[in-house]
Amino acid sequence: MPDTSNDFPHEMLREIYEQPAALRRTLAAYLNAEGLNPSIAASLSDWANPAGEVLIAASGSSRHSGLAAEIILEDLCGLAVDVEYSSEYSLREGAERRHPSVIVLSQSGETSDTLASLRAARRRGHRTLAITNAAASTMAQEADVSMPLAAGIERAVPATKSFTCQLAVLYLLALYECARLNKTGAVQMNPTELAAHIAALRALPDSIESQLDPWHSQIAALAAKYKSAASFLYLARGVHYAIAREGALKLKEASYVHAEGYPTGELKHGPNALVSDRVPLVVLATVDPALDASVIRYEKTIQLLREMQSQGARVIALANTADSTVPALVADCIHVAPAPEHLLPIAEVVPLQLFAYFMAIEHSVDVDRPRNLSKAVVEQAIS
Ligand code: F6R
Numbered sequence: 001m002p003d004t005s006n007d008f009p010h011e012m013l014r015e016i017y018e019q020p021a022a023l024r025r026t027l028a029a030y031l032n033a034e035g036l037n038p039s040i041a042a043s044l045s046d047w048a049n050p051a052g053e054v055l056i057a058a059s060g061s062s063r064h065s066g067l068a069a070e071i072i073l074e075d076l077c078g079l080a081v082d083v084e085y086s087s088e089y090s091l092r093e094g095a096e097r098r099h100p101s102v103i104v105l106s107q108s109g110e111t112s113d114t115l116a117s118l119r120a121a122r123r124r125g126h127r128t129l130a131i132t133n134a135a136a137s138t139m140a141q142e143a144d145v146s147m148p149l150a151a152g153i154e155r156a157v158p159a160t161k162s163f164t165c166q167l168a169v170l171y172l173l174a175l176y177e178c179a180r181l182n183k184t185g186a187v188q189m190n191p192t193e194l195a196a197h198i199a200a201l202r203a204l205p206d207s208i209e210s211q212l213d214p215w216h217s218q219i220a221a222l223a224a225k226y227k228s229a230a231s232f233l234y235l236a237r238g239v240h241y242a243i244a245r246e247g248a249l250k251l252k253e254a255s256y257v258h259a260e261g262y263p264t265g266e267l268k269h270g271p272n273a274l275v276s277d278r279v280p281l282v283v284l285a286t287v288d289p290a291l292d293a294s295v296i297r298y299e300k301t302i303q304l305l306r307e308m309q310s311q312g313a314r315v316i317a318l319a320n321t322a323d324s325t326v327p328a329l330v331a332d333c334i335h336v337a338p339a340p341e342h343l344l345p346i347a348e349v350v351p352l353q354l355f356a357y358f359m360a361i362e363h364s365v366d367v368d369r370p371r372n373l374s375k376a377v378v379e380q381a382i383s
Contacts, residue, residue, distance in 0.1 A: 011368045012156035012254070012360075016353050017212060020205040022161040023168055023346070025150035027202060030172045035198050036179055040147075044176050047127045047145045049101035052079045052186070055126070057086040057117035058105035059377070061159040061249060062166065066105050067242035069170040072342045075239075077177040077187055090116035102126045105170075107154060107162035108376035109137020118142055131169050133162045147173065156368040157375050158254045160353050163246065167346045171201060174342075200340050207337050208347050215334065215351045222316065222332055223358030229280050231258040233271055234352075235304075236284035237297040243345045244284055247352030254367050255359035264301055272311075280314035282355075285326045286348055287319075288341035305329040316355075318348050 008014035030040060054073060056066035063085060070081040086104070090113050102121035106114045109132030118139055121128050130143035133151050140146040149165040175197055181187035182194075189197075226232075232251060236244035245261035252259055262271055264283065275281060283305060287298035302325060308315055309329050317333045319326035327333040334351045336344065360367035 010156065010357070012158055012160060012353075012357050015154055015156055015160045016350065016357065018152065019161045019164050019350060020209040020212075022149075022151040022165050023205040023208070025152070026165045026168050027172075027205075029148070029150050030169065031198060031202070035195060036176055041176055041179065043145050044129075044173070045180055047101055047129045048177065048180060049099065049127065051099070052077075052181075053098050053100035054079050054081045054103060055089075055100040055121070056081065056083045056103045056105060057089045057114060057121070058083075059086050059111055059113055061163050061246055062105040062107060062111075062114070064242045064246040064249065065163055065166040065170060066103070067245065068167055068239050068345050069103070069105075069174075071239040071242070072171060072174045073177065075342065076174045076189075077181055079177065084117070086111070086114040086117040090114075090120050092120070096124055099124075100126060102128045103131060103173075104128065104139055104143065105131050105166055106137070106139055107133045107149075107151075107159050107166075109134040109139040110376045110378050112377060112379045115139055115142075129173075131166060131173075133165070154375075157370055157373050158250055158353075158356065158367065160250075164346050164349060167349075168201065168204075171197075171342065171346075175201075197340070200343055204339065204343060204346055207339065208350055211337060211347070212350070215354055218334060219351055219354040220358045222334075223355060223362050225332070226280060226314075226316070227359065227362035228278075229257065230278040231260075231274065232280055232282055233267070233274065234259060234261040234282045234284075235264040235267055236261070237264045237301065238294070239342055239345055240284040240286065240348065243349045243352065244282070246349055247282060247355070250353055250356035251359060253370050253373060254356040255363045255365055256370070257359055257363065264304055267304065275308070275311065275313045277314060280316060280331075281308060282352070283308075283315055283317045283330070284348060285317045285319045285323075286336050286344050287323075288338070288344065291341045294341045302326070302329070318351065 128143040130139040135148035151165040178189040234244035248259035248261040288294040315330040317330040
């Protein structure tokens with residue numbers, strides 16, 4: 001297990017381990033000792049849309065953080081959020097009757113399709129917000145408002161620390177929106193509730209840090225056990241679905257092992273035909289006991305795990321630390337320390353990043369530079 005920064009054999013592993021520090025820096029940029037920073041609140045109020053409509057355009061991992069943001073902004077702030085592939089949104093034509101506020105999400109701030117989406121949104125007269133890991137990037141400069149991450153330079157092609165920092169900034173954006181909407185009466189979040197959200201967010205980096213080493217040793221062994229699987233299906237519900245998609249993408253790009261992410265309830269509508277000894281499941285079964293909707297989702301997932309046990313499926317699950325129900329139903333269980341529902345994704349993606357990393361090692365892939373991929377997909381303009 002690495003114990004100094006020089007011990008990391010790959011940038012990807014170093015960047016996975018840098019996440020607690022990257023998150024702390026990012027939170028420090030958006031929170032002061034009292035909580036939300038009034039000057040950031042003022043710049044965001046220029047961006048916000050009176051109808052509460054938001055459109056998010058992004059690609060790859062950045063789009064997955066957008067999928068999580070869709071649920072967070074809808075659940076916490078009551079906004080109406082759509083998430084688009086930037087490669088699609090940028091080519092859409094025709095009259096748009098809605099006037100959403102637009103968010104572009106991009107680690108690099110230079111991805112051609114996302115930049116084209118930003119420019120298309122501006123042409124359509126929408127207010128724009130860029131969340132990038134490069135404060136001087138083209139997107140950060142061209143958008144009306146910029147919320148840079150403080151993840152630090154990310155060198156490995158598979159995005160890791162930029163992804164968790166995107167989730168943190170999107171959660172902060174939701175809190176700023178809640179505080180603004182609270183003043184108009186559109187959302188009820190009293191100062192005590194807001195302070196509790198901020199405290200939970202501030203607690204995450206330490207929590208992730210304390211879990212990294214146990215995850216590291218467990219997951220290295222799991223990758224050795226599952227290395228010959230032909231494909232994996234990642235399943236999750238609600239906000240966790242975004243993490244199932246991200247876990248599957250990470251595995252594909254880092255290890256060249258095929259994987260797909262599905263909403264858990266969709267398994268029986270087709271993909272279950274694939275499940276076999278060679279096609280295991282990765283099921284996200286964490287829960288926030290304080291939230292009824294989370295408990296209902298968890299109970300439905302337990303039901304599915306029982307059925308998968310009878311079917312003889314090989315399952316790796318993610319479950320809360322104290323959970324004893326899930327481990328009894330699956331072959332392998334990775335524990336994640338409890339956190340509020342909408343913050344769990346920031347923690348639970350980390351063991352999935354480690355799984356992708358160790359699967360890459362098992363498959364002898366140059367994990368920092370997987371074939372056919374580049375860190376920023378910047379294309380020549382079509383002449
Ligand atoms: C995945 C990954 C890619 C990028 C995508 C968008 O690990 O790195 O899927 O997320 O190419 O790049 P950015 O975020 O720079 O716009």
